[in-house]
Amino acid sequence: MTTTANVYHNYIGGKWQGAESGQTVPNYNPATGEILGYFPLSGEAEVNAAVAAARAAFEKWRLVPAPKRGEILFRVGELLKQHKEELARTMTLEMGKILKETRGDVQEGIDMAYYMGGEGRRLFGHTVPVELPDKSGIAMRDPIGVVACITPWNFPIAIPTWKMFPALVAGNTVVFKPASDTPMSALRLVEILYEAGLPEGVVNIVFGPGSTVGDALLHNPDVAVISFTGSTESGRHVAMEAAKSLKRVSLEMGGKNAVIVMDDADLNLAVEGILWSAYGTTGQRCTACSRVIVHSAIRKQLVDMLVPRIKRLRLGNGLNDGVDVGPVINATQLAKIHSYTEIGKDEGATLVTGGSPVHEGELAGGNFYQPTLFTDVRPHMRIAQEEIFGPVLSMIEVHSLEEAIVVNNNTKYGLSSAIYTQDINRVQQAMRDITTGILYINSGTTGAEIQFPFGGTHGTGNGHREAGIAGLDVFTEWKVVYTDFSGRLQKAQIDQ
Ligand code: UN1
Numbered sequence: 046m047t048t049t050a051n052v053y054h055n056y057i058g059g060k061w062q063g064a065e066s067g068q069t070v071p072n073y074n075p076a077t078g079e080i081l082g083y084f085p086l087s088g089e090a091e092v093n094a095a096v097a098a099a100r101a102a103f104e105k106w107r108l109v110p111a112p113k114r115g116e117i118l119f120r121v122g123e124l125l126k127q128h129k130e131e132l133a134r135t136m137t138l139e140m141g142k143i144l145k146e147t148r149g150d151v152q153e154g155i156d157m158a159y160y161m162g163g164e165g166r167r168l169f170g171h172t173v174p175v176e177l178p179d180k181s182g183i184a185m186r187d188p189i190g191v192v193a194c195i196t197p198w199n200f201p202i203a204i205p206t207w208k209m210f211p212a213l214v215a216g217n218t219v220v221f222k223p224a225s226d227t228p229m230s231a232l233r234l235v236e237i238l239y240e241a242g243l244p245e246g247v248v249n250i251v252f253g254p255g256s257t258v259g260d261a262l263l264h265n266p267d268v269a270v271i272s273f274t275g276s277t278e279s280g281r282h283v284a285m286e287a288a289k290s291l292k293r294v295s296l297e298m299g300g301k302n303a304v305i306v307m308d309d310a311d312l313n314l315a316v317e318g319i320l321w322s323a324y325g326t327t328g329q330r331c332t333a334c335s336r337v338i339v340h341s342a343i344r345k346q347l348v349d350m351l352v353p354r355i356k357r358l359r360l361g362n363g364l365n366d367g368v369d370v371g372p373v374i375n376a377t378q379l380a381k382i383h384s385y386t387e388i389g390k391d392e393g394a395t396l397v398t399g400g401s402p403v404h405e406g407e408l409a410g411g412n413f414y415q416p417t418l419f420t421d422v423r424p425h426m427r428i429a430q431e432e433i434f435g436p437v438l439s440m441i442e443v444h445s446l447e448e449a450i451v452v453n454n455n456t457k458y459g460l461s462s463a464i465y466t467q468d469i470n471r472v473q474q475a476m477r478d479i480t481t482g483i484l485y486i487n488s489g490t491t492g493a494e495i496q497f498p499f500g501g502t503h504g505t506g507n508g509h510r511e512a513g514i515a516g517l518d519v520f521t522e523w524k525v526v527y528t529d530f531s532g533r534l535q536k537a538q539i540d541q
Contacts, residue, residue: 050071050072050080050081050082050083051082051083052069052082052083053082053083053084053085053228053229053232053252054085055085055087055091055095055249055250055251055252056232056235056248056249056250057091057094057095057098057249057250057251058094058095058097058098058101058102058245058246058249059098059245059246062091063085064085064086064087064088064090064091064252064253065088065090065091066086066088068085068086069083069084069085069086070083070084070085070086070225070252070253071083072084072139072226072227072228072229073139073226073375074138074139074141074411075139075140075141075226075371075372075373075374075375075411075412076141076361076362076363076364076371076372076410076411076412077362077410077411078410078411079410081138081139081229082228082229084225084228084252085251085252085253086252086253086254086257087251087252087253087257087258088253088257088258088261089257089261089264091251091253091258092220092251092258092261092262092265093261093265095220095249095250095251096191096220096249096262096265096267096268097267098246098249099191099218099219099220099246099247099248099249099267100190100191100218100267101246102218102244102245102246102247103188103190103191103216103217103218105244106188106213106216106217106218106244106247107188107216107217109216109244111164111165111166111168111214111215111216112165112166113165114165114213114214114216115161115162115163115164115165115166115214116162116165117162117213117238117241117242117243118158118159118161118162118165118210118213118214118241119158119159119162120241120242121158121162121210121237121238121241122155122158122159122162123241124237124240124241125151125154125155125158125202125237126155128151128233128237129148129151129152129155130148131233132147132151132202132230132233132234133147133148133150133151134147134364135229135230135233136150136151136201136202136227136230137363137364137371138229138364139201139226139227139228139229139230140198140199140201140226140227140230140374141327141363141371141372141373141374141411141412142199142326142327142329142363142371143363143368143369143370143371144363144364146325146326146363147363150200150201150202150203151202151203153200153202153203153206153207153495154202154203154205154206154234156494156495156496157203157206157207157210157495157512158206158210160210160495160496161210161211161213161214162210162214164211164214164215164517165214168186168214168215168517168521169514170183170184170185170186170523171183171184172184175527176537176538177529177531177535177537178531178535179529179530179531179532179535180527180528180529180530180531180535181527181528181530182525182526182527182528183525183526184523184524184525184526185523185524185525185526186215186517186521186522186523186524187216187521187522187523187524188215188216188217188520188521188522189217189269189270189293189520189521189522190217190218190267190269190270191217191218191219191220191267191268191269191270192208192212192217192218192219192220192268192269192270192271192272192520193219193220193222193262193263193268193270193271193272194208194209194212194219194220194221194222194272195222195255195259195262195271195272195273195274195275195283196208196221196222196223196224196231196274196275197224197274197275198223198224198225198226198227198374199326199329199330199331199374200330201223201224201227201230201231202230202234204274205221205223205231205234206234207495207499207511207512207516208272208274208511209221209238209248211516211517211519211520212270212272212519212520213243213247213248215517215520215521217269217270217520218246218247218248218249219247219248219249220249220250220251220262220268221235221248221249221250221251222250222251222252222253222255222258222259222262223250223252224275225252225253225254226374226375228252231250231252232250235248235250255275255279259279259283260286263283263286263287263292264286264290266290268292269292269293270292270293270294270295270519270520271283271287271292271293271294271295272295272511272519272520273294273295273296273297274296274297274298274331274511275298276298276299276432277298277299277432277457277458277504277505280296280297280298280507283296284296284507293519294507295506295507295509295511295519296506296507296509297331297499297500297501297505297506297509297511298331298458298504298505298506299331299432299434299458299460299504299505300331300332300333300335300432300458300459300460300461300501300505301335301336301429301430301431301432301456301457301458302322302332302333302334302335302336302458302460302461302462302463302481302490303334303335303336303337303338303452303453303462303463303490304318304319304322304323304334304336304337304338304462304463304464304465304489304490305338305339305446305449305450305453305462305463305464305465305466305475306319306337306338306339306340306343306347306465307340307446307449307464307465307466307468307471308340308342308343309466309467309468309471310340310343310465310466310467311465311467311487312343312346312347312350312465313350314465314487315347315465316347316350316351316354317489318334318463318465318485318487318488318489319334319337319351319438319489320351320354320355320358321489321491322334322463322489322490322491322492323335323337323416323436323438323489324355324358324369324370324416324436324438325370325491326491327370327371327372327373327414327435327436328433328434328435328436328437328438329373329374329378329434329435330491331460331505332460332461332483332490332491332492332493333434333490333491334438334463334489334490334491335432335433335437335438335439336422336429336438336439336440336441336452337438337439337440337441338441338443338449338452338453339440339441339442339443340442340443340444340445340449341442341443341444344440344442348397348420348440351418352397352398352418355398355399355416355418356398358370358416360403360408360413360415360416361407361408362407362411370416370436372408372411372412372413372414373412373413373414373435373436374412375412376412378412378434378435379402379412379413379414379435381433381434381435382414382433382434382435382436382437383401383402383414385427385428385431385433385435385437386399386400386401386417386437388427388428389419389422389426389427389428389437389439392423392426392427392428393421393423393426394419394420394421394422394423394426394428394439395419395420395421396417396418396419397418397419397420398415398416398417398418399414399415399416399417399418399436399437400415400417401414401415402414402415403415414435414436415436416436416438417436417437417438418438418440419437419438419439419440420440421440421442422439422440422441423441424441424452424455426439429441429456430456430457432458446466446471446474446475449464450474450475450478450479453479453481454478454479454480454481456503457503457504458501458503458504458505459480459481459482459501459502459503459504459505459506460481460482460483460500460501460502460505461481461482461483461484461485461490461491461493461501462475462479462481462483462484462485462490463484463485463486463487463488463489463490464479464484464485464486464487465487466486466487472486480502480503481501481502481505482498482499482500482501482502482505482506482510483499483501493512495512495513496512496513497512497513498510498511498512498513498514498515498516499511499512499513499516
């Protein structure tokens, strides 16, 4: 395809520069196939330069008073607000989700900017009593150094802000490796950070794939922390490589999230929650609902209510009004999603609606997939166990709350769950026994707010959380300072 699309650069140590190799990679619009721009195909040399710039900037940035660091984030929040529409359009162009949702993506970034800006005047440690007289103790948070932020394409603004903003307010510097499918949104975010007054070198962006840029970050000894969101397979690779140099690693990976619908549920409400969390973002959220666990007594009724609504969802370009479901990110994902439809059929599940890519009419140039529902799914089937990351929903029938909870918990993931019931006792039981990191009562599985810890159990994570106060733990090292003002040697833990 001939194009006049622009060529963009990495931003390293305050300078825009291409990859040494001179090679670039096209950025495609998944709704049309059009090329939006060319981004550097970077490798180790660019990563090492970016880490060196971040390392040099760290020595000054860590000494900037935290409230001043926070003020820059407040300005970032203002700028994100001003540019919300432009950023939302950029995101829709390069990753496809509908404008309403890309606006929500920017909004999460705005919320995080204000939240972490406020942390500039908190960053609470502890002051607690000590055992000995004339002595004090405090625990304070220290920045760690250079943080590598490796981010996915499904939330091109929000997820980088969950990582960069707490890292920055705590006094760390950043090398940012955005997903290859969403470089433009990432570049705009970095431009906004500098427009807000960030000193040069504090954030550096390097474009390129995980196999070159990602691996170079894992191997660079001056990278202290890796914050990664992406597939469980890539996350495992990150953890294994980073372990060699004992880097701190925070992983946020896959999900196989379920909505449980009990026999006493408000079914109208449940249908809305399922539609939104299964087919919103074209199913490409780590929090997306990909299983419905339904009580046998209302199974037929729920299917009868759900199917016409699924069929009415309008596929199309996310920039157009009235579109409910945009394209999936790229041809590889489209093929993967469709392969799961084939797997589901082979496993004996019933394909009730959807199940095909769409190439007709104005959708011809894009990566579109019909919103899909399988029923008669058994909990052990691959379509009930593996993350599909597309608009494919598997319905599993159960006969009790206990069985629903077992099915809910029994995947290798543990991010988000939801239960629809009117019964307070069932709610309490679900709160106690469901093992995911997030649980919704009477709403779908998506929509986590930035002031709470975000993350999951089992194969979803490695024990860390993003966002909220918990998010700061990834980017700070505890330092405890004891001051003895007795003027004599006092021995702790020794009988005096
Ligand atoms: C993701 O899909 O990786 O809770 C993040 C939600 C959003 C974030 C999703 N706030 O659905």
